[in-house]
Amino acid sequence: MNETKKHYLAEEPLGKLLLKFSVPCVLSMLVSALYNIVDQIFIGQGVGYLGNAATNVVYPYTVAALALALLAGDGCAALLSLSLGRGEKESAHRCVGSGMMLCAAVGLVLMALGLAFQEEILTLFGVTESCHGYAAEYMTVITLGIPFYVFASGMNSVIRADGSPGYSMFATVLGAVLNLILDPVAIFALGMGVWGAAAATIIGQAASCAATLFYFRRPKSFSLQRASFRPSGLLCRRIGQLGISSFITQIAIVAVMAVANNMIVLCGPRSVYGADIPLSVVGIVMKVFGIVIAFSVGIAVGGQPIVGFNYGARNFERVRGTYSRILWANLAVGSLAMLLFEACPQALVSLFGNESQLYNEFACLCFRVFLGGILLCCIQKASSIFLQSIGKPVKAAVLSLSRDVVFLLPGVVLLARLFGVEGMLWAAPAADALSALLTLLLVGGELKKMRGNRAGVISTVCG
Structure with a gap:
């Protein structure tokens, strides 16, 4: 048996390995998702729903930054796992160096663009006159922290692929804890409002970035050299191919938010809810959705080193x-989330402040309808990461695009125009159902190839 086959990823029990990698990964991604939720909760309590509407307008830009971070980071992590599985040591350290350079460059470019084109960006994402002041204030500060956010978010994936999920979790939690402590101090004690919330966020992001950078002094499975940072078009292209699914998963949220916000601004005044209430509520619901997807994708990304190594x-x-184990875990997460959203949405709504009856009514409707297909969505998101992990970037990209871009976006526009802001909420469960069918087709085909003529998705789940 060769050295590759003796690697712990090829020998240790799968359940134990998946727990080892997925639990820290889920916690890391959950903490990342909570960055925005924490701001929403404290701003809702200290400023009100217009403050939350403002953060909702800025939120898509931070998600776009995350999408590009994961394009480089998850692609680099997938290539690292595949390279280690094949015993290609040169490719391992070169791809990590390329990933680090890409993350640094992306962060700086996004910061410059955010500062230079702030007004255009806010308009693109549906800012209203009522919340414009808060939105501009929040975005000015948040944009300054984008380089820290991109580098930490992207390279944490590589740390996990290097066999250190615990350290990855530590780096992310460090920033989140700082944010959690500083948010109420800035908003309530110092009276800094949305500016203070944004400042607390970027201080936490800077701390996470420093901890992430420190790890690469002594990684486990490769050694960084000067040659690691030499530009390679071939490696960058391969990283991009393997990271495209993660990129699409996140950038689709940006597209959905942009379209939904603009449809709300267009159609909201014709409803009893107006525009500002739906604008605030949809932002909150999308961030709660992000927490559930953090569990779903975290489990799948946690399994990526195991899948990638053994496939290689x-x-x-x-x-x-x-x-199979990733799928079962996602079934549990999706079922629990669906039960929570359908049975007690008001408990979730109340976390973000005590508002009018009209506000609460729309918020409960949004949770129950818009997130009604969350179970199917969890399976689709995790399956897309699986296809990425086995080096199938085209199929991973197709599956990632299907739910949010191919099905959800047209549904939001069509239903909003036909039935107003209440009607557009039904676009999400319809998109979840259609993309679940595509998941069965694409992933089932890959599983069938791996096991010959013997099975498909159903037998794998049962196994």
């Missing part, structure tokens, strides 16, 4: 076994 080593039985 052609140990397909372990690949199928890992996916």
